[in-house]
Amino acid sequence: MPNRLADETSPYLRQHADNPVDWYPWGEEAFARARAEDKPILLSIGYSSCHWCHVMAHECFADPAVAAVMNRRFVNVKVDREERPDLDLIYQAAHQLLTGRGGGWPLTVFLTPDQIPFFAGTYFPRRARYGLPGFVDLLQHLDRAWRERRADIEAQNAALLDALAAGDNAEAPTASAAEMDAGPIRAALEDMKRDYDPVHGGYGRAPKFPRPADLAFLLRLGDAEARGQVLTTLRNMAERGLMDQLGGGFYRYSVDARWAIPHFEKMLYDNGLLLALYADAWALTGEQVYLRATERTVDWLVREMTTPEGLFWSALDADSEGEEGRYYLWTPQAVEALLSPEEYAVAAPRWGLDAPPNFEGHAWHLGSERSLDEIARTLAIPPDEAASRLERARRRLLAARESRVRPGLDDKVLTAWNALTIKGLARAARRCARPDWAARAARAVDALRERVWLEGRLYASWQDGQARLAAYLDDHAFLLDALLELMQAQFRSEDLVWAQALAEALIARFEDGARGGFWFTAHDHEPLIQRMKPVHDNATPSGNGIAAIALGRLGHLLGEPRYLGAAERTLTLNWPGLARQPAAYPSLLSALHEYLEPPPVVVLRGPAAELTDWQRRLQPICPDAALCLAIPPDVTGLPDVLDKPVRTYVVAHVCTGVNCLSEIVRFDDLQAIFSH
Secondary structure (H helix, E strand, O other): OOOHHHHOOOHHHHHOOOOOOOEEEOOHHHHHHHHHHOOOEEEEEEOOOOHHHHHHHHHHHOOHHHHHHHHHHOEEEEEEOOOOHHHHHHHHHHHHHHHOOOOOOOEEEEEOOOOOEEEEEOOOOOOOEOOEOOHHHHHHHHHHHHHHOHHHHHHHHHHHHHHHHHOOOOOOOOOOHHHOOOHHHHHHHHHHHHOEOOOOOOEOOOOEOOOHHHHHHHHHOOOHHHHHHHHHHHHHHHHOOOEOOOOOOEOOEEOOOOOOOEEOOEEHHHHHHHHHHHHHHHHHHOOHHHHHHHHHHHHHHHHHHEOOOOOEOOEEOOEEOOEEOHHHOEOHHHHHHHOOHHHHHHHHHHHOOOOOOOEOOOEEOOOOOOOHHHHHHHHOOOHHHHHHHHHHHHHHHHHHHOOOOOOOEEOOEEHHHHHHHHHHHHHHHHHHOOHHHHHHHHHHHHHHHHHHEEOOEEEEEEEOOEEEEEOOHHHHHHHHHHHHHHHHHOOOHHHHHHHHHHHHHHHHHOEOOOOOOEOOOOOOOOOOOOOOOOOOOOOOOOHHHHHHHHHHHHHHHHOOHHHHHHHHHHHHHHHHHHHHOHHHOHHHHHHHHHHHOOOEEEEEEOOHHHHHHHHHHHOOOOOOOOEEEEOOOOOOOOOHHHOOOOOOOOEEEEEEOOEEOOOEOOHHHHHHHHHO
């Protein structure tokens, strides 16, 4: 019989509905039973496209003998970390404190009935291997510890709670605004440049992650060396194995240093963040590799990730038919059978099919191993013909791949991840002159506003026609940031109204009014063992960093000192950390950069046809930090600061901070401002 998870909306939780484990969703029912029976809670946190979550589920949770021990000795709680990032934040931090190392998924934590963790780990096998204990042995050991060493556990719990509280710097001194300067920006720039891989691009060692917050920070600074590093990194990620060479979209990370073999899950948030970066790289360089990556990422979003309402699903699994990467892998024989000899002559050297297998000794993952120019010279054909053959080959293989068993789809809609994707689409629309992409972004915004903005409150998830879970800091901050981007691609007054409402919600419901910065959960959120105020960038940017950026920009746009003050307080609170370890906070550093050098605000008004032409010419050169809005002549009800008169010609109004230039009526004069 299905367990309690059968009634949940999360695809991840429903994956475990047929386990013999007596699973509970997170909630009072589980806690009450743990208290009544004096049993510890076994908390398992994962997500639907997590490979090792599937492995542990198959080895342990589907095994009746393992489940019997779990059910007899523990109250078992399963959590989707994508729906409950608040819980994941707390218990990942606890894992770090208990083990002295970073966590991951699946996260396996043993709690007292009052939710305090006393043991933590990640993946555990059914039987001991990989230097890890067998799961049943671990369960029995912890059961004995719970019954026989309760005093030790209680003493450890007290110390753990103190350590978690100290992690928020609750008593750390804050800076004054006068103390803040560009020192952390310069220090982080040098640290990141030293961490660069000059052979393959990227930062750090294998496994190698895209780190889009770092790349965005480096790209905006104008440092020539850093810009070259970012562009090389983006090129190699697109041309080697991190990007799906047939269907577009980026995989989660590379298991090797050269971006050749990925972990095959595709996450919505990675692709939304990278979409904006590739569009910026195209605008900076005009090189086709960046435009191609942008276009194919959008194609993938439209083809595989768009809901009927115009929103975006969360993720594609790494596995299909029980094997990681199976959907994406090839053999030379299979490819040759699908292509003409002329197409294969280009495809084989381009995608590495003429080399030994690169995936576990038996299969080929396609990456761009040789340039088309080199292949064209070898075959004595024009480069355009080589490109044409490769494109025909790509389309044939993509069509053939569609007939395979597809990876699992996590079909929940997450507000924060949709916001990142909307921003990426809007940025790409601006940089690549694609109003159809802006229309897709606007459609997604409208669908979110209808489904997760209910009676003035934002919700974090939408699934099966239901808005669920009070929204977190990231939902509000990322969505505000996305609306500011969309307004630059396609100005709509309703988006400005919603942006103001989100800004008000951020300050009223999330800001620490005493010390500054933003809590991850709202003031009326359910009580948990610790309230977190996260500032580090991880796979997604820091909500505090993006809130500071977005509130700062909206404050400059509207001349609203309350928004500017909230952004400043976030920076002064975190100044000690920025000064001590700046490279850990790229989003906060970007906010600091805009605080020290306020972004230009450009408002264009004028007749519709001429206004569209100015906007088209301005968007590729509008700096990342600037706000460049073309407000159509028929828009009314604007705030006074934006309600510029509409004349028979286009007028550009340019302000930086509190300093405004004279009206500009020649596009060349406007262009000259951004060419310095």
